[in-house]
């Protein structure tokens with residue numbers, strides 16, 4: 001390794017860091033896609049109104065799946081950040 005020119009080591013380090021970051025985002029996205037839809041979530045937790053499955057909070061926040069304006073919304077708890085369920089617009093339901 002000591003024979004390696006420094007710029008090549010630097011470029012390798014940059015690519016390795018980018019790969020780690022991409023892998024982290026990919027895993028978060030996979031977890032979001034695997035979330036149940038609202039009805040399935042209510043059924044699984046025996047609820048009629050959605051509540052956080054971790055802390056019972058009824059305060060939620062939602063974000064787009066892949067970007068802010070994405071119509072597929074991911075709902076998470078506003079208090080403890082637990083990912084709860086997703087909302088799929090009817091015309092794009094899977």
Ligand SMILES: [Zn+2]
Pocket residue numbers: 052053054055056057077078079080081082
């Ligand atoms: Zn919570």
